[in-house]
Amino acid sequence: MSPLLRYIFLAIIVAALAFGLTHILLHPAHDTEVDEMVWMKNEFKLTTAQSSTIEQLHDDYHPVCMEHCRLIMQARKTLTTAADHASAQAELTRLEAVCHDATQAHLKRVAAAMSPDQGERFLKLVGPKVSGQSHDAPLGLK
Amino acid sequence: MKDPRDPLSSTLKLWQHEPAPAPDFRNQVWNRIHASVDRSSASIFHFPGALPLAASLAVLFSIAAGSGTAFALNQSLTTDRMAAAYVRTIDPVQMTALESHIHP
Numbered sequence: 687m688s689p690l691l692r693y694i695f696l697a698i699i700v701a702a703l704a705f706g707l708t709h710i711l712l713h714p715a716h717d718t719e720v721d722e723m724v725w726m727k728n729e730f731k732l733t734t735a736q737s738s739t740i741e742q743l744h745d746d747y748h749p750v751c752m753e754h755c756r757l758i759m760q761a762r763k764t765l766t767t768a769a770d771h772a773s774a775q776a777e778l779t780r781l782e783a784v785c786h787d788a789t790q791a792h793l794k795r796v797a798a799a800m801s802p803d804q805g806e807r808f809l810k811l812v813g814p815k816v817s818g819q820s821h822d823a824p825l826g827l828k
Numbered sequence: 829m830k831d832p833r834d835p836l837s838s839t840l841k842l843w844q845h846e847p848a849p850a851p852d853f854r855n856q857v858w859n860r861i862h863a864s865v866d867r868s869s870a871s872i873f874h875f876p877g878a879l880p881l882a883a884s885l886a887v888l889f890s891i892a893a894g895s896g897t898a899f900a901l902n903q904s905l906t907t908d909r910m911a912a913a914y915v916r917t918i919d920p921v922q923m924t925a926l927e928s929h930i931h932p
Contacts, residue, residue, distance in 0.1 A: 700891055722914040725914070
């Protein structure tokens with residue numbers, strides 16, 4: 687085997703070992719999650735003022751979120767007992783779309799409290815993880 | 829002074845030596861060739877003494893590349909997981925989908 691081939695072979699083995707070891711040793715355990723607000727502060731390099739603004743936004747949104755939760759759970763309960771299943775399903779879908787839009791609007795307000803580039807990155811990262819559909823989309827199509 | 833009657837010169841000119849071939853010479857040559865090929869293919873990690881610097885650099889570069897890639901991957905996975913966890917705290921649809929969710 688030529689020296690060049692030996693180097694390539696050795697480099698691949700060492701790189702694979704380094705990758706595996708680093709991945710295993712630095713992989714955070716799922717039960718050691720940090721607080722979401724702490725994560726946001728570090729991830730999006732929030733200043734103290736930005737953190738305070740976002741925490742206030744979360745506090746303001748919390749009752750809205752809880753009300754949406756209540757309505758959705760009520761609609762799901764109705765769906766299981768409703769005689770008119772189609773209209774109950776339509777109501778649930780409508781509520782989910784309302785929640786989706788409210789959540790997306792909240793995310794935009796949070797992003798606006800960040801610096802422009804971090805806000806854009808925040809929306810790109812978090813926005814697609816919101817479930818449901820928008821009022822802009824036809825009902826039933828996700 | 830050289831004596832023209834000295835027979836040494838003419839004797840040397842006439843002398844010829846024909847050594848007998850070594851017994852099993854051909855097989856011994858091939859055996860040595862085969863042994864050399866086997867040794868080189870078995871020693872993957874054997875490097876010529878003149879190239880330790882290149883080998884060291886290759887190892888260091890590989891460690892850096894492997895560790896760097898794993899670190900970037902871990903960061904990406906952690907960011908993605910935390911983003912999903914954050915959304916679960918503000919998305920009523922996901923919150924109500926959790927069986928453990930008990931609405932106040």
